[in-house]
Structure formats: C-alpha cells, structure tokens
Amino acid sequence: MSRRCRKSQIRGLIELSKYWNKLINDIEPYVAGEQPKPGQKVIKLNTNENPYPPSPKVKEALEKFDLADLRLYPDTNSTDVMKAAAMFDGVSGKNIFCGNGSDEVLAIAFQTFFEKKALTGLPVLMPDYSYSFYPVFSEFYDIRRKTIALKDDFRLNPDDYIGVPNCGIVFANPNAPTSRAIAVSDVERIVKANPDSVVIVDEAYVAFEKDYESAVSLIGKYGNVCVIRTLSKAFSLAGIRLGYAVASEELIEGLRRARDSFNSYPVDRLAQKVAEAALLDTGYYNETRAKIIATRERVIKELEGLGFTMPPSSANFVFAKPPVDCGKLYENLRTKGILVRYFNKPVLNEYLRITIGTDEEMDALISAIRQEV
Numbered sequence: 001m002s003r004r005c006r007k008s009q010i011r012g013l014i015e016l017s018k019y020w021n022k023l024i025n026d027i028e029p030y031v032a033g034e035q036p037k038p039g040q041k042v043i044k045l046n047t048n049e050n051p052y053p054p055s056p057k058v059k060e061a062l063e064k065f066d067l068a069d070l071r072l073y074p075d076t077n078s079t080d081v082m083k084a085a086a087m088f089d090g091v092s093g094k095n096i097f098c099g100n101g102s103d104e105v106l107a108i109a110f111q112t113f114f115e116k117k118a119l120t121g122l123p124v125l126m127p128d129y130s131y132s133f134y135p136v137f138s139e140f141y142d143i144r145r146k147t148i149a150l151k152d153d154f155r156l157n158p159d160d161y162i163g164v165p166n167c168g169i170v171f172a173n174p175n176a177p178t179s180r181a182i183a184v185s186d187v188e189r190i191v192k193a194n195p196d197s198v199v200i201v202d203e204a205y206v207a208f209e210k211d212y213e214s215a216v217s218l219i220g221k222y223g224n225v226c227v228i229r230t231l232s233k234a235f236s237l238a239g240i241r242l243g244y245a246v247a248s249e250e251l252i253e254g255l256r257r258a259r260d261s262f263n264s265y266p267v268d269r270l271a272q273k274v275a276e277a278a279l280l281d282t283g284y285y286n287e288t289r290a291k292i293i294a295t296r297e298r299v300i301k302e303l304e305g306l307g308f309t310m311p312p313s314s315a316n317f318v319f320a321k322p323p324v325d326c327g328k329l330y331e332n333l334r335t336k337g338i339l340v341r342y343f344n345k346p347v348l349n350e351y352l353r354i355t356i357g358t359d360e361e362m363d364a365l366i367s368a369i370r371q372e373v
C-alpha cells in the first residue's frame with residue numbers, strides 16, 4: 001500500500017508516512033496531559049502529580065550518590081528497590097518487578113499475560129472509562145479488547161467481570177479519571193472467578209484513600225493477580241519514572257522474561273537510589289498523603305458550593321461536573337494559567353479532572369472558577 005506523508009492541521013505533527021509500518025500508521029497513540037513550556041509559570045493540575053517535594057531522604061541519597069557509578073550499567077532487577085518495595089508492601093522481594101514507570105510495567109504485563117488476536121478469540125476485559133493507555137496497549141500489542149460499562153455512579157461492577165470469557169482483565173483501582181474505588185473483597189471476587197486469566201489491578205492512586213486496603217493482600221492466596229504500583233503520585237517522583245508490580249513468583253518471572261527480550265536495564269542507577277530512599281521513608285509518605293486527602297475534602301465542598309457535582313474521590317484528583325460549559329471553562333482556566341484535564345469525548349467531556357495541588361494552588365483555582373460560574 002502506498003502512503004503519503006500527511007501533516008495534521010491541528011497538532012502540526014506528521015500523521016502518515018510511507019516509511020512507517022501499518023501498525024504505526026494506524027495507531028492512535030496515548031495523548032499525555034499538556035506539559036508547560038520551559039520557564040512557563042502555570043498552576044499544573046492536569047496530570048495528577050504530587051504538589052509536595054519528594055522525601056528529604058531522596059535529597060540525602062542524591063548527595064551521597066557517587067557519579068563514577070554512572071559508568072556502569074544498573075542492576076537489572078533493581079534489587080535494592082525490590083527489597084524496599086517488599087518491605088513497604090509486606091511481601092518477599094521475589095514478588096516484586098521494577099520498571100521505568102508503571103506505564104512500562106503495564107506495557108510489559110500486557111505483553112506477558114494477554115494473548116494476541118491471531119492466537120485467541122478472547123478479549124482482555126477493561127472498563128469503558130478508565131486509564132486511556134489500556135486501549136492503546138491493546139492496539140499496539142494486537143490484543144482483542146472488550147470494554148465493560150461502569151455503573152451509572154462510575155463504580156465498577158464486579159459481577160460484570162464474572163462468567164465473561166477473556167484472555168485477561170485490567171482495571172485501575174481507584175479508577176481514573178472517575179476517582180472511584182471498589183473494595184478489595186470485590187477485587188477478590190473477580191480474581192477468584194477468573195483462575196485461568198491474569199487480573200491486573202493498577203493501584204496508581206491507592207494511597208489517597210484514607211484507610212486504604214491494597215489488593216497486594218491477595219497475592220499470597222491467588223497466583224493470577226498482578227498489582228501495579230507507581231512512585232509518581234504518592235511518593236512525588238513522577239520525574240524519575242519508577243513503577244513496580246507485586247505478584248506471585250510465577251507472574252514475576254514471566255515479566256522478567258518479557259523485559260529481558262526488550263530492555264534488560266529499564267531502571268537507571270539514579271532512579272534506583274532515589275526510589276529506595278523514598279520507599280523507606282513511610283513517615284513522610286503518610287504525612288504527604290494525609291495533607292492531600294485533607295485538601296481534597298475541602299476542595300470538594302467548595303466546588304459543590306459553586307454548583308459542581310462529582311462522585312466521592314478516592315484519588316488525588318476530583319472528577320467534577322461544572323454548572324457551566326466544560327470545554328469553555330477548561331479554556332478559560334487555561335488562559336488564566338491554570339491547567340486541568342479535559343477529555344473531549346462523549347460523557348467525559350461533561351467533567352474536568354482536577355488534580356489536588358497545595359492549598360494555595362487550590363485557592364487560586366477556586367477563585368478563578370468563581371469568576372466563571
């Protein structure tokens with residue numbers, strides 16, 4: 001097939017090329033939240049980053065870091081991070097697999113546990129409104145998918161994942177962008193009912209539920225659950241790219257086989273030192289997440305007072321429906337230097353996903369919104 005080179009009118013990017021293969025021509029890649037230009041001053045509430053700095057132990061670890069070590073390849077298994085994560089999650093190091101951000105761990109998990117279309121008629125099951133990387137991964141790795149509607153209140157219904165033939169299941173808990181969580185007992189029902197499939201539970205936001213329970217508690221009992229964690233959110237480390245999986249040894253070994261067929265050194269030496277220090281400082285982790293939870297609860301009340309509606313949030317963001325046109329509000333806030341996330345797709349386009357920042361940032365958001373509603 002001959003293809004022309006075509007540039008998008010809107011984004012100015014090349015969208016089609018005869019030099020790219022069919023998959024790359026056809027795929028609709030994931031679009032990350034807008035990143036401010038270098039030096040641009042904005043209040044950034046659009047990618048669920050943590051507004052507080054990482055633990056002071058991270059600074060100490062960086063100060064102690066011997067630059068000469070950068071000559072050497074890093075430890076392929078990130079053993080020190082594995083041990084710190086194991087301690088954090090109350091499991092053995094053998095149950096941990098580290099990667100370059102949880103996006104990479106998710107990508108490797110899709111390639112390890114889910115089957116290509118050509119080999120199976122079975123789809124991977126995922127919620128209709130969830131992390132938008134999941135459908136992209138399923139396209140990119142040629143895995144059939146079946147999206148399952150969330151309930152009207154945006155919660156996932158475990159019964160919808162029981163008795164449905166599949167080659168795997170993936171969902172975020174709490175879910176994004178909807179901010180809602182289900183109980184670990186409901187996750188367990190899904191895992192138990194699908195013993196021949198791997199169930200990936202993406203816990204990127206789990207730390208923002210007050211007395212949270214993690215599906216990590218299921219891994220001793222079930223060989224088919226893979227919990228994926230990130231240091232980007234609750235540990236304030238989106239900039240170093242560290243995510244990890246917690247699962248049975250059998251699943252972890254599969255992830256290593258996939259990694260070693262692709263990139264055997266995914267986590268660099270600096271990231272390993274930083275991640276280890278952060279994971280060991282649980283006091284700071286708890287302090288930071290408590291501050292974010294308190295700010296979130298206050299912001300929900302203030303937004304409700306301004307006529308917004310939203311589901312209760314278990315995450316470091318709210319999924320809020322404004323009393324005015326959502327797209328216009330998003331643009332007006334952007335003009336005022338406040339970035340929030342707007343998904344221009346049916347249903348989602350009625351809501352803004354707003355990350356919880358510092359109290360000062362949220363006060364600025366509220367007063368900007370007050371001028372718009």
Ligand SMILES: Cc1ncc(COP(=O)(O)O)c(C=O)c1O
Pocket residue numbers: 047048100101102103104131172175176202204229230231232238241242243
């Ligand atoms: C549900 C969910 N999973 C995973 C990620 C990716 O996190 P990481 O920074 O570890 O790649 C995000 C990022 O926003 C997310 O929302």
